[in-house]
Structures are given as structure tokens and as C-alpha cells.
Amino acid sequence: MVLPFAATLLDGFGAVLTPQNMLLAAAGVTLGTLVGVLPGIGPALTIALLLPLTYNFSDPVGAFILFAGIYAGGMYGGSTTSILLNTPGESASVATAIEGFQMAKRGRARAALATAALGSFVAGTLGIVALTFVAKPMADLAVQFRAQDYLALALLAFASVTTLVGRSMIRGWASLSVGIMLGCVGIDSLTGQSRLTFGVDQLGNGIDIVIVAVGLFAAGEALHVASKLRKSDDEELLDPDQAAEELADPDHMRPARWLGRSDVKRSWKPWLRGAAIGFPFGALPAGGAELPTFLSYSVEKRLTKRPEEFGKGAIEGVAGPEAANNASFSGTLVPLLTLGLPTSATAAIMLAAFQIFNLQPGPALFTKHSDLVWTLIASLYVGNVMLLLLNLPMIRIWVKVLEVPRALLYSGILVFATLGVYSLSGSVVEVLVMYAIGVMGFFMRRYEFPIAPVILGVILGPVMEIQFRRALVASGGDWGVFVERPLTVVLLSTAVLAIGLPYVTRLLARLRGRERPVHTRLALGDGD
């Protein structure tokens, strides 16, 4: 059977596979890795910092290809830092760092980097294939969405992110409320009234998501690292070419190399399982890759035939989470492209990139700009292949980047953060707002307030508000509009369940007489 979208996907490949676009893909992958490999920088920030590069593109195709490469490179760069420096650029790479750094310490850095890259490629490709199949039917379904359904979906995203990420419900909800408040700043789109601008005219256009993301991730992280730089021990950067015997590990007396046959045998199932876990989690409005990566890690730990290796450098513990991380991003493209709902920081920055070209993701995108959607999907395929071809051979260069003195690195990050925000509108006020948000991010890190709900609040808060008000206006103020459609009821019920889930799991554990873990990143709301 010839799939109805096969022809349009082939057209997408036709648009992407030109010498000029292949060069753009190569440049994107290289730049993305170069920035993504910097400690403390994840894919969202990589894309936000490199967003100004697309301002001068007259044609969105080239910009999307560059972006797909930047994204793929940013993801891979994050895993390199986790493995060689034990410094994950984002929470989704934490699981990779657990086993990856241990592998590197045992002289198996190349194998860890290779399984991460191949796992990313395999899962990324599978994720994109799944996206190819799911996106169009989902867009067709999304056409039937009404205002109240969008509201319910936003509420579900709020509930799931706030309860599933972080340790405390109070801090999670506080972060979300601050995000929604920031999202309210500016001119109200329905009445034209100025809101929460504190008399500053430049805030009339609202606070752009790029300002919030760069402030929280770049400035916040730079201040956080800077505050500890003088009192912290030197980081241990491991050389991927250092052989096991040099590291005096009696268990692995063999030269450093990429994947051996036994490594592939141990990795391929975790790659597939990681992809199977990552994609649906990404597609659900549950905010990012932290949950699927840890879930994949615990699944691999449970299924392995060598449990004694976990914690000491088990390759399955790198292969699974990296695959889950990449597949998860393909999943986040489903709500982004079909509903216009970005459910992670990376997806939000992608949305900003769409808006630069006056494109609004959502069901209409598939009918009005179908060619662009399939070109983007084709670009993701190409970015994945390019990543594999370019990055593993260039590992020595990425290690050199990791050797840049921290003082220069973080000074440079602050320069690019300022440049990125200034480039948005040429406004010094917006740069100052970004710094203020950076200070907030610094203190949030110190008191374990999760960052993801702020981002989600800024993005989805305005969406939720507009749909809520539209639904009420359309129904003449009748609140029954929120329970009259089965889809709305199901979404709202799921949101309520997501809020109650942490308490139910804790109650069940107590009934079974189990102690709760002392400290886990994914313990559901156990701080409260």
C-alpha cells in the first residue's frame, strides 16, 4: 500500500537533498555540537542561542535544515559532556551520565560515545518514522478540537509536568504559577489592555520565550556555576583515547575502540526499548525527556543479565536513556506540529523559530504548508544521518572544546546570551529582563525549584487563557461547556488523576509497609 503522505515526504527529501542544504545540515550539526558540548548547555539553550542565525533566511526550508542539524548536534553534544565530564547539560542527560562517566573511567569512553550516537540515530530515526505516521492522522483529529479541549489539554500538561518533574509539589506549582504570571505580561490580545508591565512600555509585547529560556538556562546556570567556581574541585575530564590498561582497570585490558560486537549485542535492544519508551512520553503533554530517560534506565537495570555492572559502567545504561531522549523529542513534535502545543523548552524554541517565518503550528499547518512540514521531517532524517557521519570522527575536536577554561567559557556564554536576546528586538530593556530572570533561575537552582514548569507556564499560560475565555464567551458564560464534550471530560479527568497520582502511589506504598526512598529525582511529589 502506498502511504498517502509518501509522495509529500519524498518531495520534502527532494527539497532537502541539494548541495546547499546538505552544507547547511553539516554546518548545523557542527555548530549544534560545538555549543551543545559546552558544560551546562542543553539542546533548548543551544537552539535559543543559535536562533539569530536564521533571522536572515528568506526561505524557511534552509532555516529548518540548519535547525534540525543544530538540534541533532545539541543533543549529541549533551551526551558527550555527560560521558566525558559527568556534567549533564540538562536533566534528560543525567541518566546517561550515571553509566557513561563510569564507562569512560574504565577506558571505554569511545564505546559509550558510540552507543550514545548510534542509539540517538536509531531512536531518532524510529521516532521520526513514528512521527511520519502519527502526525497527519493527529492533525486531522486536531481539526475537531474546540477551545475547551485546548484548555483541558493545557491543564493536563500543567498537571503532569508539575507532578512528575521535581521533588516537591509546592515548589513545582509555585514555578508554574510564576511562569503563568510571566506569560500574562504585555498587551491582552482580546481586550488590548496592558497587563503587569509595571509602566515599562517595552514590556507591552510580552516577555518572549527566548528571553525566559536564555535567562533561566544560560544566565541562571552561569551565575550558579560562577558562585561555586572558586570553592569547587577541578572537574575530571576523561580522554576518550585513553586505553583501559592506562587507567589500570584489570577488568578491561584492551585498547580503547568504538563498539565491539558484544557491545552492539548488548546495545540494540536497549536502543529499541528506549525508542519505544521515549516517543509516547514525548508525544504526551508530560514535558520533556527526564521521565522517559530515567524510566529507560530503570527498565534496563531490571532486564540486564549483568546487574553487577550497573553503577560501574553498564553500556545498556547509556544506550537505553540516550535512545529514549532522542525518541522523546520526535514525540514532542506531535503536539507541536499538530496542535501548536509545545510541551518542552526545546519545542517552545522551535515554535519561536516557526513564528519568525509567520508560520503557526497547528492543524492548519498540514493543510496550508504541508510541503514545509514534510521538509522539516525530511530535515530531521538528514540531520540524524549527518550527525552520525560527522561527529564520531570529530570527537577529538569536541574534547578540545571541553578543555576551554571555565572562566572563558562562562564569560562567552553570557556574551552569547546577551547577543541572542539583543538580536530579538534591539532592546536593552529585554536584556535587563533576561538578566533578572537569570537571577531568579540562580535562586531557583539553590532551592530546588524546577525550571521546566516556568517554561511551560510562559508558553501554555497564554494559550490556556485565550481558549478559556473564548470557550466562556462562546457559551455565554455557561461553565457547562467544560463538561459537555467527552474529549474535554477525559482530558480534564486525566489532569485530575495526574495531580492525585503522587498521593495515591505514596498511600499504596504506605499500605504495603514500604519506606519511601530517601532521595530520588523522580519521586512523585515526595517533598510535600
Next chain:
Amino acid sequence: MDATVSWRGPRIAGLALLVLGVAALAATTQIHSAREGWSVSGPRFVPLIASLAIIGLAIAFQVRTVWRPDVELARFAGAESAQTHWATPAAIMGSLLGYVALLTPAGYALATAVFFTVTARVLGSRRLGRDSVVGALLGAGTSYAFTRWLGVRLPVGPWGV
């Protein structure tokens, strides 16, 4: 109540959150909405809910420093404090504000070169020559690339860069 951990940091953070919520609530009352008033479909409703939520959660956060205290958080904050050299982030904030103040009068390239060199020194680098060369190259290079190739208008200052 655990006497071995300090609650000062979490309490100050809770207080800052409360101040933010109160400021947002005060700003919400200033939104002009003669026709809609405080109606749920008006422009004040969501900012009102958000600011009230921030205030409520800030109070809940403060309560948790006294009642069923979150000792794990206080320990984490204490460990962070022990590693913190407060003068460094304060100096970086000062250099960031100086950077913004310099951007328009001095131009992007020079302001960036000065900011980079000063910040690298604040962060512990002692190689002034290397840092200023890297800063100058970074400032001039990004200024040229962004204005020439990407069409981004950056402040030029009296030197034209």
C-alpha cells in the same frame, strides 16, 4: 524541628516569592477593565489567579520550614551555601549591568571585549593578555558576522563597530 540545619535561606526564598506574588497582585489591580471588571472572561482573571497562587504557595513554602519541615531541602540549600562565594555572582551581575550600560555609547565590539575580560577575571582567570585578545576577537568577530551576514543591527559606537 531539626536544629542541625539552617532555615534562613529557604525562608528568605519563600519571602521573595511572597513579595513577587504581592507585586503581581498589586499590578493586577491596575489593569484597566471597566467593561469586564473582575469577570472570569476578562483580562484580570488569570493574572489574579496566578498572583493568588504564588502568594498561597509562598505561604505554604514558609509553613513547611516550621511544620513537617522539608529537612532535605534545607540540607541541600545549606550545602549550596557552603560552596558559594557570594562576591563572584554579585560581581558578575555588576559587570552585566556595566555591559548593558556600555553597549550603546561604546559600541558592541568594545563593550563585549571589556565585559569578557572583566568577567573572566571575576571568574578567576589571571591571564589578562590572553583574555583581552580573546574578548576583542569575540567582540569584533560576532559584531562583523551578525551585522554583515545575519542582518542583525548591533550598536556601533563612535568607532563604527
